[in-house]
Amino acid sequence: MAPMTEKDDGLCQQTCDHPDVVASVRQAMPDENQQQELAQLFKVLGDHTRVRILNALYRSELCVCDLTSILGMNQSAVSHQLRVLRDAKIVRSRKQGKNVLYALDDSHIAELIRIGFEHVQEQ
Amino acid sequence: MAPMTEKDDGLCQQTCDHPDVVASVRQAMPDENQQQELAQLFKVLGDHTRVRILNALYRSELCVCDLTSILGMNQSAVSHQLRVLRDAKIVRSRKQGKNVLYALDDSHIAELIRIGFEHVQEQ
DNA sequence: TTATCGTATGAATAAATGTTCATGTGTTAA
DNA sequence: TTAACACATGAACATTTATTCATACGATAA
Numbered sequence A, B: 001m002a003p004m005t006e007k008d009d010g011l012c013q014q015t016c017d018h019p020d021v022v023a024s025v026r027q028a029m030p031d032e033n034q035q036q037e038l039a040q041l042f043k044v045l046g047d048h049t050r051v052r053i054l055n056a057l058y059r060s061e062l063c064v065c066d067l068t069s070i071l072g073m074n075q076s077a078v079s080h081q082l083r084v085l086r087d088a089k090i091v092r093s094r095k096q097g098k099n100v101l102y103a104l105d106d107s108h109i110a111e112l113i114r115i116g117f118e119h120v121q122e123q
Numbered sequence C: 001t002t003a004t005c006g007t008a009t010g011a012a013t014a015a016a017t018g019t020t021c022a023t024g025t026g027t028t029a030a
Numbered sequence D: 001t002t003a004a005c006a007c008a009t010g011a012a013c014a015t016t017t018a019t020t021c022a023t024a025c026g027a028t029a030a
Helices: A019-028 A032-045 A048-059 A064-071 A075-087 A107-122 B019-028 B032-045 B048-059 B064-071 B075-087 B107-122
Strands: A091-096 A099-104 B091-096 B099-104
Touching: A019 B048, A019 B064, A032 A048, A032 A107, A032 B032, A032 B048, A032 B107, A048 A064, A048 A075, A048 A091, A048 A099, A048 A107, A048 B019, A048 B032, A064 A075, A064 A099, A064 B019, A075 A091, A099 A107, A107 B032, A107 B107, B032 B048, B032 B107, B048 B064, B048 B075, B048 B091, B048 B099, B048 B107, B064 B075, B064 B099, B075 B091, B099 B107
Parallel strands: none
Antiparallel strands: A091 A099, B091 B099
């Protein structure tokens, strides 16, 4: 095996700051803005109330008061969280008469929830 | 189509709190503890520094000072975030002499990052 | 118009969280 | 033993954030 590109052995034995690995990893790192956006996406997903909202919308398009009933919490709190989810392009909304119906915006979101559940169920 | 189990039309036209849909969704909702854990998982993933750490570990097993160098930040801050990732079972660590090498613990994590990137790149 | 219903939103409060500073622990080398 | 290095961690501070309260907006019905 090529000694310069090898990474798993000989790391940080004498000099901790191993220049080869550090340089190659640094070069392979994604764009900072995209990492920021990725962190923002996960941050929005990382709330109990919002996870519950998404799990409900996973089953059916729902209006705010239905969500409020299902979650058993304040309508204002639900609306605030829906705003966060809307701003993050995780859910979309459409008006129907006096109501506003919410749904998952993107198929990626359902996939993230599914894989996330797989992870926590294995722990 | 059966009118009772239908959900997309006739929702919340007169009575907002539509009992059928609300009941079926409520019944299909996952366990509260699992939703809490899922939210916790996403919350840990939802930080810029931790996303950068995971992207680095995605490429190679690394010790703390390498990570510190790659991220260009305080060693203490990196260690604090590694602790959070360790507690969440997202990374694992092993000692090698004076160093501690960190790596991604679970293949689900890499998948979450990959799908998350797909999502943000489409926006 | 007026009243009511469904929803949105600003302000305020309390709680959670990321970073820095200082220090402690454990391992290696002298 | 002593010194140096890699890493961990508690405390403090500043910032973010989720919920509640009150209120405003928009659509429908009377």
